[in-house]
Amino acid sequence: MTLSPSEIERYARHLVLREIGGPGQAKLKAARVLVVGAGGLGSPLLQYLAAAGLGTIGLVDDDVVSLSNLQRQVIHGTEDIGRAKTKTAAAALEKLNPHVRFKAHATRLTAENARELVQGYDVVADGSDNFDTRYTVSDACFHEGKPLVTAALGIFDGSLTTIRAHERRSDGAWNPTYRCLFPAPPPPGTVPACAEAGILGALAGVVGSLMAIEVIREIVGFGEGLVGRLLMVDAHSMRFETLLYEWDAHNPLTGKE
Template sequence: MLTDEEIARYRRHLVLKEIGGEGQRRLKQASVLVVGAGGLGSPLILYLAAAGVGQIGIIDDDRVSLDNLQRQVLHGTESVGMQKTRSAATTVWSLNPHVDVKLFTTRLVAENAISIVGGFDIVADGSDNFTTRYLVNDACYFAKRPLVAAALGPFDGQLTTFRAFETDADGKPKPNYRCLFPAPPPEGTVPACSEAGILGAVAGVLGTLQAVEVVKELLGIGEGLVGRLMLYDALQARFSQIGYAWDPENPLNGRNPSLKDLSHHIG
């Protein structure tokens, strides 16, 4: 049930026929794991907390640095030097004390991924490296958890949703990250954010859109982004989409899968 204070807090949700009281209670009972409390994770976590998601898990092993603050709006100047997870929790509790925050101040690795991912209803990946992205994808497949994944460039970003443990209306498996990107780019071809730079507000746009898609998945409303990659070009002020499909040769849920667990991520 919603308390009187929660009814007042979420009033703008309650008047939406797509959400209403039942939907808001579902959000209250839901749990979301956010991978990374950085540029994407900052607006994502803020809007999930504001929306009344009952439990938000945050996994990040980094500390807040001064050059984070240009885009990582979850943290303030007073947070510099703090663990990002602790700084994030402090901000969430000041925004919405009804949210239970579960902190994982560690790196997501093969040895802990299934147990952590499996403890939540849905995962939102805001990581900034391909190693973690492939690990999160594989862990969500084996744990049978939906994944809303976003990535950033200097003036652009992309967003999609994976439900690779399900089949479509024709009985074919739904695609996973390996269908879209069969292999990571060669080392050194994609510069890190610290080298390439990024317009801070671009992270805000993509992280906010990621929060929208997570809420839609939790409530089962609207049309999701499974099989569709949303692209944002800030310099051209343009959104576009491209479709993608299940690759029967992919090693995770293809016709002859070679990946049976997360052991390939060890070492």
């Protein structure tokens, strides 16, 4: 996939990197990424992916922009209130980088449509706001053989990991699934959502940007990714901790039961 002169100038700071360069930038241009949710995480994620020159970016979101979103969902603007998030994201990304093809999926991701949605993409990035969607996306990515970058936010905390549960490690052991780390969601209602609990807005920018790095890494291939590692970000005490996790024989996807 060749780059035009204006693309070469646009991506000049990537092209000089040994870890990306021309071949890496061509991989980005050829890649298709599905982003689940254009909220606090999805906003910076979509912006950095578009700026980085991703070929195709799909977005699944059935929500409309509300005034209280704007404290952290920086892809949307004040004039966007009441508009579909897929529409405002499309306009923002077009303005940022017209080379990106944007596909809007203005629907809710469900167990019924999840596998079909992820099928058309190379990498999936989940910035959704509920446990049902997280488990559904991670199962669909396993069944369709897609790498998944998945992140979540608390009030002052974030978590991030990369899942390649459909593949084995070099020693033959399975890579862990999302369910190896979090076998069960908390009972409904016990962990309040952002809407009730509040959230530090800029935290979403930190974790969403880290998601973009992981997506770019999965496409280009450099350094050490987060497969088998969970990054915990605590913006309250400014702690960044990385925890190792492994395949669990009890998991329902690749387990032994």
